[in-house]
Amino acid sequence: MQHIHILMVDDHPIIIEGYQNTLMATKRDDQTLVIDTANTCDAANLLMERAADERPYDVCFFDISLPPSSDGKITSGEDLAKIAKNILPNAKIIILTMFNESYRIHSIVKEINPDGFLIKSDLTSSELAEAFHHILVDPPYYSSTVSNFLNKSIINEIYVDEVNRKILHLLAQGMKTRSLPEHINLSMSAIEKRKKQLKLLFSISDGKDESLIMEARKKGFL
Template identity: 25%
Template sequence: MQMPELITAIVDDHPIVIEGLKTLLANEENLRITSSFCTGADILAYLLDQPLDLILLDITLPDISGIELCKQIKQISINTRILILSNHTERSIIMQAIQNGASGYLLKNSSIEELRHCIAEAIKGNICYSKEVMEIISRPSKNELQGAPRLTRREKEILALIAAGKTSQIIGQELFLSPLTVDTHRKNLIQKFGVKNVAELVMAATQQQVL
């Protein structure tokens, strides 16, 4: 019994990469590339009218990060599978892409066999990585090696509210603190976990089971 064709789109800001992927995948059975885009806005507009089974997505786009775009694509089309194809090798970026709904992450130097394998796994509903990405995420992060930092009761309260997506203003109202005090706690938490921003803070706290 023949499998139905996977309607596929490529999103990358380099036309030469798009053409290369089209050529590589031209003879793949059960996969049909129907469209390609260079911006996040274009793929989101397309998805409002046309369903897609699979999107091959770059992270570096001119109008939006591919990581954020993952989340927005899933909000429009929950059943669309997204495979990230990127040159970014930072562990935090890989993990955030998966958290935002990607079904897999491959580096652009991956082989066609790895790409085929990840497409097949993504369509089955599994999460898949290229070999090099697997090696990156299997290494413990700096935060994991250091262990979870010691937090005060107030820091734990504020961390939980930050993870819930609440602003300093709202957190201040709920805990009867000034927004400035909340911001100070936020900066202290970022410093204690050794991260750069709130997204990394929440990820590190989740990995270390503080949240």
């Protein structure tokens, strides 16, 4: 009997219920699925730390858009996936998201290199089941939208690293630039330089932080 220990993270309980029902209905007879669920970054992080000490997860499903952790250090499913790769090195990582923006998809693939990457608007019960069984045996599995974007070469590819994402996140929360060095281990001039690069990357012509945040949100980075 194959025991598969699974973590599912999504801030909408009804979506998790749908995933659970699909996997339980389509599992093989020789498989036993043990599924833990979390709706927040804090809850997911706690479950992962516990699993790392006791029985590591075999598969982790992460939604990208999640409310940040209470200390503000974990801002998304992307951050959770990075933690999982570190403390649960053998776990298969599956990213699920509503974002279907090519830049965002490229960024996630570069930063996480997930074993599965599914766009929710592509997703049917049969595709989720197919993806799950495929990933257990022969990862990766990318849904059609992801595959299409990755197959197209993007000339001006936007790649936003972890520090730049944190700058965007803090600015979006209304933090002033002068306060950023308190939360990011960089000098003010280094932060200003990164902000300039971000504005170039996102083609912000008016130079305003508000325009940068709006464009980053539109492209799925917030």
